[in-house]
Amino acid sequence: MSNYTENELAQDLENQEYKFGFVTDIESDTVPVGLNEDIIRLISTKKNEPRWLLDYRLKSFAIWQQMTEPEWAHVQYQKPDFQAISYYSAPKQTKKYESWDDVEPELKETMKKLGISMEEQQRLTGVAVDFVMDSVSVATSFKEKLSELGIIFCSFSDAVQEHPELVQKYMGTVVPNTDNFYAALNSAVFTDGSFCYIPKGVRCPMELSTYFRINAGGTGQFERTLVVADEGAYVSYLEGCTAPQRDENQLHAAVVELIALQDAEIKYSTVQNWYPGDKDGKGGVFNFVTKRGLCETNSKISWTQVETGSAVTWKYPSCILKGDHSIGEFYSVAVTNNLQQADTGTKMVHLGKHTKSTIISKGISAGRSQNSYRGLVQINKSAHHARNFSQCDSLLMTDECGAHTFPYIECKNPTAKIEHEATTSKIGEDQLFYCMQRGISEEKAISLIVNGYCKEVLNQLPMEFAVEAQKLLAISLEGSVG
Amino acid sequence: MIKIENLHASINGKEILKGLNLTVNAGEVHAIMGPNGAGKSTLASVLAGREDYEITAGNVSFLDKDLLELSTEDRAREGLFLAFQYPVEIPGVSNVNFLRTALNEKRAYHGQDPISAKDFMALVREKSALVEIDPKLASRSVNEGFSGGEKKRNEIFQMAMLNPKLAVLDETDSGLDIDALRIVSQGVNALKSPENASIVITHYQRLLDYIIPDMVHVLYDGRIVKSGPKELALELEERGYDWIKESL
Numbered sequence: 001m002s003n004y005t006e007n008e009l010a011q012d013l014e015n016q017e018y019k020f021g022f023v024t025d026i027e028s029d030t031v032p033v034g035l036n037e038d039i040i041r042l043i044s045t046k047k048n049e050p051r052w053l054l055d056y057r058l059k060s061f062a063i064w065q066q067m068t069e070p071e072w073a074h075v076q077y078q079k080p081d082f083q084a085i086s087y088y089s090a091p092k093q094t095k096k097y098e099s100w101d102d103v104e105p106e107l108k109e110t111m112k113k114l115g116i117s118m119e120e121q122q123r124l125t126g127v128a129v130d131f132v133m134d135s136v137s138v139a140t141s142f143k144e145k146l147s148e149l150g151i152i153f154c155s156f157s158d159a160v161q162e163h164p165e166l167v168q169k170y171m172g173t174v175v176p177n178t179d180n181f182y183a184a185l186n187s188a189v190f191t192d193g194s195f196c197y198i199p200k201g202v203r204c205p206m207e208l209s210t211y212f213r214i215n216a217g218g219t220g221q222f223e224r225t226l227v228v229a230d231e232g233a234y235v236s237y238l239e240g241c242t243a244p245q246r247d248e249n250q251l252h253a254a255v256v257e258l259i260a261l262q263d264a265e266i267k268y269s270t271v272q273n274w275y276p277g278d279k280d281g282k283g284g285v286f287n288f289v290t291k292r293g294l295c296e297t298n299s300k301i302s303w304t305q306v307e308t309g310s311a312v313t314w315k316y317p318s319c320i321l322k323g324d325h326s327i328g329e330f331y332s333v334a335v336t337n338n339l340q341q342a343d344t345g346t347k348m349v350h351l352g353k354h355t356k357s358t359i360i361s362k363g364i365s366a367g368r369s370q371n372s373y374r375g376l377v378q379i380n381k382s383a384h385h386a387r388n389f390s391q392c393d394s395l396l397m398t399d400e401c402g403a404h405t406f407p408y409i410e411c412k413n414p415t416a417k418i419e420h421e422a423t424t425s426k427i428g429e430d431q432l433f434y435c436m437q438r439g440i441s442e443e444k445a446i447s448l449i450v451n452g453y454c455k456e457v458l459n460q461l462p463m464e465f466a467v468e469a470q471k472l473l474a475i476s477l478e479g480s481v482g
Numbered sequence: 483m484i485k486i487e488n489l490h491a492s493i494n495g496k497e498i499l500k501g502l503n504l505t506v507n508a509g510e511v512h513a514i515m516g517p518n519g520a521g522k523s524t525l526a527s528v529l530a531g532r533e534d535y536e537i538t539a540g541n542v543s544f545l546d547k548d549l550l551e552l553s554t555e556d557r558a559r560e561g562l563f564l565a566f567q568y569p570v571e572i573p574g575v576s577n578v579n580f581l582r583t584a585l586n587e588k589r590a591y592h593g594q595d596p597i598s599a600k601d602f603m604a605l606v607r608e609k610s611a612l613v614e615i616d617p618k619l620a621s622r623s624v625n626e627g628f629s630g631g632e633k634k635r636n637e638i639f640q641m642a643m644l645n646p647k648l649a650v651l652d653e654t655d656s657g658l659d660i661d662a663l664r665i666v667s668q669g670v671n672a673l674k675s676p677e678n679a680s681i682v683i684t685h686y687q688r689l690l691d692y693i694i695p696d697m698v699h700v701l702y703d704g705r706i707v708k709s710g711p712k713e714l715a716l717e718l719e720e721r722g723y724d725w726i727k728e729s730l
Binding site for chain 1: 530531532533553554555557558559563564566569570571572573574575579580581583584587588591623640644
């Protein structure tokens with residue numbers, strides 16, 4: 001070994017790099033950055049997808065290339081470089097920290113405030129391998145119970161392998177790949193997500209949460225969710241998590257499709273707390289999501305969302321009220337602080353007769369943030385006796401933030417009844433003083449007032465979720481009155 | 483209980499209180515009367531710690547502490563209660579939740595454990611009976627959609643729940659019909675004890691038919707200009723304030 005020179009070492013390393021370079025990349029489940037047809041083929045191959053799905057992806061990619069990024073939203077940001085993103089990374093990247101000691105104290109503190117148990121904290125940060133094992137067994141027992149009822153609840157990839165006929169039948173029927181720029185992108189490059197099918201007449205006995213799904217961690221940038229409630233079925237689905245989610249991915253473009261067949265009901269609740277960037281607006285996630293539900297006759301879809309995270313949010317969970325007597329609901333709390341921007345709202349498209357929709361939107365702006373509600377109520381010619389009630393409230397915490405409301409109403413049927421109410425208020429000095437005179441600290445007072453303001457929405461959330469959401473609101477708005 | 487000396491306070495550069503002196507001992511009820519704009523509500527706000535006011539001179543000692551050094555919430559936790567002239571609505575926050583938060587903040591300040599749900603509900607029942615408030619009112623949002631009378635009664639209910647050392651009632655009688663006035667007064671009287679005290683700010687003598695004060699003070703142009711026994715109130719009712727202004 002004496003004549004083993006530096007040169008030789010360098011050569012060896014070079015060779016090694018060559019040897020493992022591309023291949024290793026694949027084994028570690030990432031593909032090179034950039035987006036082209038080959039990358040899409042690679043993703044599809046790695047996921048062992050059927051031909052029709054690859055075709056769908058390629059077609060979506062072709063459509064996406066013809067589209068331009070939308071600019072109508074009331075948000076400003078540096079547009080992502082789509083060729084600088086790696087479009088596939090394995091969904092198993094949950095282990096972000098080597099040990100519990102490596103987790104940032106700030107993150108630990110926030111989770112403590114949220115009242116998340118130690119085990120849960122470790123699970124969320126992906127530290128405790130033991131507990132992950134544990135949760136797998138929990139998940140398995142839940143899965144058994146669900147499968148007895150014929151309920152399918154699995155990752156999107158598993159669904160493609162195990163229930164291709166259902167996926168093919170419903171995927172893209174509510175949010176077509178031609179829908180918008182981000183939906184087209186998602187359709188081309190989505191990596192994983194969730195799939196849920198509730199058979200005819202079955203009432204799902206528990207809240208379905210991604211928490212109980214095996215391989216729940218690392219949902220990825222381009223998530224795809226499909227929930228189908230067959231005739232007369234009922235399901236309540238929980239998405240997201242109240243713990244702060246640090247994510248290196250700047251861009252998140254998810255697609256969520258809900259299908260409620262005749263007499264079915266879907267409740268879809270979201271608590272979103274993506275990293276919002278720091279006080280100066282550095283970093284933070286761009287959250288560009290397309291969420292839409294289709295209601296057949298006499299069915300009902302309720303969207304409930306509490307959003308406190310992301311640097312830029314662009315999101316409009318909507319309902320297509322196709323069937324007669326179908327019902328769409330949208331309950332939303334959107335909080336923006338510091339330099340966050342949110343443009344969010346809903347679309348209620350009334351097609352069927354006697355369709356009903358309710359929109360309750362509560363925006364809270366703090367810091368120097370901008371918070372916009374954008375909603376469309378569209379009553380089509382066929383929608384006799386349709387009804388809509390919209391209420392859009394904005395609460396301002398400081399003098400420097402902004403709240404905007406963009407309600408659009410299109411009515412083509414004279415029998416429709418549409419009501420729209422909107423208020424904007426600044427958090428009352430009088431209310432704060434009143435609370436403080438009763439011995440309540442300013443922080444607690446803000447939390448009380450804000451939670452009271454959001455009550456109609458929080459009441460829609462399942463109990464445990466609501467409690468966490470309340471705490472989350474308090475944390476998001478700490479020290480924000482100005 | 484409380485000793486106010488040479489208190490000067492202004493808002494937006496305009497002086498409202500101009501050297502006010504007042505001493506209230508435990509077990510006493512003092513009434514403060516005076517014409518509009520004399521500074522009655524300013525006094526209440528300044529004692530409670532409203533930030534809009536600037537204290538330019540004077541001392542206030544409350545239970546041997548420097549009141550003006552304490553934050554608004556600490557004043558409350560020490561036992562100062564202000565019954566608001568215009569109680570504020572807090573939509574979506576139930577009265578019970580509000581009061582339980584307030585009570586527990588006070589208990590934490592004094593190093594006590596939070597009150598149990600059972601004890602708290604027992605307290606709600608006891609105190610709501612005392613002020614003849616419908617217990618259902620307790621589960622409604624704080625003051626939201628309450629009538630004027632209900633709001634005032636709710637103030638007295640909150641006072642009963644928080645059991646203050648010193649209660650300042652800022653024109654609690656305004657906007658009350660005679661029945662509500664009786665109930666509110668009964669509540670105040672029932673809460674009277676040798677350990678606590680009240681300052682009752684009012685425009686009219688009629689409240690003092692129900693709440694018998696130990697002393698009556700006339701506040702005029704930012705100062706207490708005349709003090710006397712309860713009969714002074716009757717004299718004011720009869721003769722108005724002009725004779726006092728003239729005598730100055």
